[in-house]
Amino acid sequence: MDNSTxxxxxxxxxxxxxxxxxxxxxxDRLPSIRELCAQQGLSKATVQHALQRLxxxxxxxxxxxxxxxxxxxxxxxxxxxxxxxxxxxxxxxVSDLLLDxxxxxxxxxxxxxxxxxxxxxxxxxxxxxxxxALRRQRGGDSQYYDKPAGDLKLREQLTxxxxxxxxxxxxxxxxxxxxxxxxxxLALMACCQRGDVVAVESPGFYGVLQLLEQLGLQVLxxxxxxxxxxxxxxxxxxLGRWDVQACVVSPAFATPGGALMPxxxxxxLMTLAEKHDLAIIEDDIYAESGFLHVPDTLKALxxxxxxxxxxxxSKVLSRDLRLGWISGARWHKRILHLKLVTQLASSRYLQQxxxxxxxxxxxxxxxxxxRKLLRERRDRLLASLHAWPxxxxxxxxxxxxxxWLELPDRVDTLAAYHKALDAGVVITPGPLxxxxxxxxxxxxxxxxxxxxxxxxxxxxxxPELLDLT
Numbered sequence: 001m002d003n004s005t006x007x008x009x010x011x012x013x014x015x016x017x018x019x020x021x022x023x024x025x026x027x028d029r030l031p032s033i034r035e036l037c038a039q040q041g042l043s044k045a046t047v048q049h050a051l052q053r054l055x056x057x058x059x060x061x062x063x064x065x066x067x068x069x070x071x072x073x074x075x076x077x078x079x080x081x082x083x084x085x086x087x088x089x090x091x092x093x094v095s096d097l098l099l100d101x102x103x104x105x106x107x108x109x110x111x112x113x114x115x116x117x118x119x120x121x122x123x124x125x126x127x128x129x130x131x132x133a134l135r136r137q138r139g140g141d142s143q144y145y146d147k148p149a150g151d152l153k154l155r156e157q158l159t160x161x162x163x164x165x166x167x168x169x170x171x172x173x174x175x176x177x178x179x180x181x182x183x184x185x186l187a188l189m190a191c192c193q194r195g196d197v198v199a200v201e202s203p204g205f206y207g208v209l210q211l212l213e214q215l216g217l218q219v220l221x222x223x224x225x226x227x228x229x230x231x232x233x234x235x236x237x238x239l240g241r242w243d244v245q246a247c248v249v250s251p252a253f254a255t256p257g258g259a260l261m262p263x264x265x266x267x268x269l270m271t272l273a274e275k276h277d278l279a280i281i282e283d284d285i286y287a288e289s290g291f292l293h294v295p296d297t298l299k300a301l302x303x304x305x306x307x308x309x310x311x312x313x314s315k316v317l318s319r320d321l322r323l324g325w326i327s328g329a330r331w332h333k334r335i336l337h338l339k340l341v342t343q344l345a346s347s348r349y350l351q352q353x354x355x356x357x358x359x360x361x362x363x364x365x366x367x368x369x370x371r372k373l374l375r376e377r378r379d380r381l382l383a384s385l386h387a388w389p390x391x392x393x394x395x396x397x398x399x400x401x402x403x404w405l406e407l408p409d410r411v412d413t414l415a416a417y418h419k420a421l422d423a424g425v426v427i428t429p430g431p432l433x434x435x436x437x438x439x440x441x442x443x444x445x446x447x448x449x450x451x452x453x454x455x456x457x458x459x460x461x462x463p464e465l466l467d468l469t
Contacts, residue, residue, distance in 0.1 A: 011040055011050040019059060019070055026383045030060060030068045037249040071379050077386070080257065080393045080406035081226050081440055087122055089197040089218040092435045094210050097417060101428060108319075108401055108446040110425050110458045122366025123318060129362065130353030137349055148340045150176025150325075151351035157358040158325055165287070166296035169308075173327045175339055176346045180285045181207050183310035183326035183361065185215075186338050188246065190331040191308065192217055196245040199238060201230050203404065203433035203442070204394030205255050208248050219435045220244060226395035226404050232268045239276045246279040249327055251298045252287035256433050256444040257404035258397020270301050279331075284311040285324075290399035291375040302411065305329045313354070315401060316367060318376050323350055326389075374401070377447035384459055385445075390468050401448040404430075411441040420465045425458045427465075 036047045054060045061071045155171035177183040194216035202221035223231045251261040273280050282298045300310040312324025328335035393406035413429035420427045429441025463469050
């Protein structure tokens, strides 16, 4: 090695090369600090510095009293490319294929018929809390609707959770909804009228595209990086060309690639929103899944009351728990009315059970366990993708539930859908994440379920099903 290279850098590169070469595989324990000191003739401080640098890169993790373990194999992974062009606003037509995928309960699973086994402890505790709330219901309660804003105790618990993320929200600023999709629906209805233009991330959440189609809104797709989220330069250009009413963004670990919007981009977005009188709809549903930290809300930067915050428990707790929330900013009064029109009321006992679950610290404990599991499952998925017969571009998210995979240009994931289905595997093709004809060679793969033998087998079938072999 070059004499100018610091000794900790030499050790870092040596360990890194060992991971690349497979000397230490995913989950393996690296030699101890004492062993490395003896083998390499280095001081303890030098070895610790090298290991800390690998830890910062997400390549190793420290386990108390156990040592340093490999957490990520494909360190030379290339990110998916960003499509730079901006097309004019257009009406939305959502593919029928999305309905087929949802009908198979396969939005986040290659093998939807293979259930995940025993319930996690956090879900067991949730079910007990909801059961207790149901048993406490007084006889007369069943004859009355809950108020449109929802249960006060649940809203108070949400304010405590959100305050930790830089947003001192009051309970009167929140409204309970039937999941995040319902919250997004209310947000779009409140701030847009038929024919209005709405900017969205591309690739982005197909659920938003469904809502735009139903509400007769036009979509304006803004190029989005799987690392840093929506391209603010592209958004600024688009706002100068078209009259845009609202922008839907997921600043924290957005689907499909798990992007995390940097602080500078968030501030620029708020500046643009003020300049162009833009409603910002924040889809915050994945934020609590952050492996290393939970970022502040975009709403925390809202000084002009123009960010509508939407979220739910479905991605970090239970898909079956159709309970979310919305903070409607300057449109909140209208949103409360629209909630009454579209849902009438939320289940009182479900809200009370979840509020108790949060108050007892069960949600926090569940999230700590879940983040660790999700990171391990992400790493297992990335390691498997690294072994595929052709190089692929893949996102490496620090939260969320999925990676975005870019395959060779010749691959058509839509055409492969039914072929995979015949083999018992359900894939989520890239074109579903756009209203244009883009991303035919892309795929979203989730790591939300355990990588047991059958799911690993299904994952290993994909190269053949996609004609990569």
